[in-house]
Amino acid sequence: MNTINPLLEKISNAKALDFGNVISESIELYKKTWLQGFLLQLFTVIIMLPLIIVLYIPLIGMFIAQAESGSGNPEDFSAFFAGMSILYVLFVIVGVFVLGSISVALNAAFFRIMKKLDHNEQVTTSDFFYSLLGLIPRGLPR
Numbered sequence: 001m002n003t004i005n006p007l008l009e010k011i012s013n014a015k016a017l018d019f020g021n022v023i024s025e026s027i028e029l030y031k032k033t034w035l036q037g038f039l040l041q042l043f044t045v046i047i048m049l050p051l052i053i054v055l056y057i058p059l060i061g062m063f064i065a066q067a068e069s070g071s072g073n074p075e076d077f078s079a080f081f082a083g084m085s086i087l088y089v090l091f092v093i094v095g096v097f098v099l100g101s102i103s104v105a106l107n108a109a110f111f112r113i114m115k116k117l118d119h120n121e122q123v124t125t126s127d128f129f130y131s132l133l134g135l136i137p138r139g140l141p142r
Helices: 004-013 019-069 074-082 086-118 125-129 131-135
Strands: none
Touching: 019 074, 019 086, 019 125, 086 125, 086 131, 125 131
């Protein structure tokens, strides 16, 4: 009960919220950050594209081979997945983890950019790669 009273006093002494002002400031922040959000999505797709291509090229080749033969045999799928090498599966798993960490770093940089824009600081596109520098092991050139 002791902690509620000061909180209630602060609420009663605070100035009234002007929701028109809150909404207009939110729209202004959106106008400042939509380009960076678009760039975030673009960079994420560009980074994920190689893994997607590596994952689907064997499947596309198998579909083309089945289309040329004119028949779809479910046994072919079983043979295909049984014949996948352990190295291929390991490569895909490692690729998912590496690209996932890069994606998280890009999102962290995006939030940093939003903070800078909210405080009217200068922002460049290279700020997206600020968090990625932390992923580079020590000893490698930055």
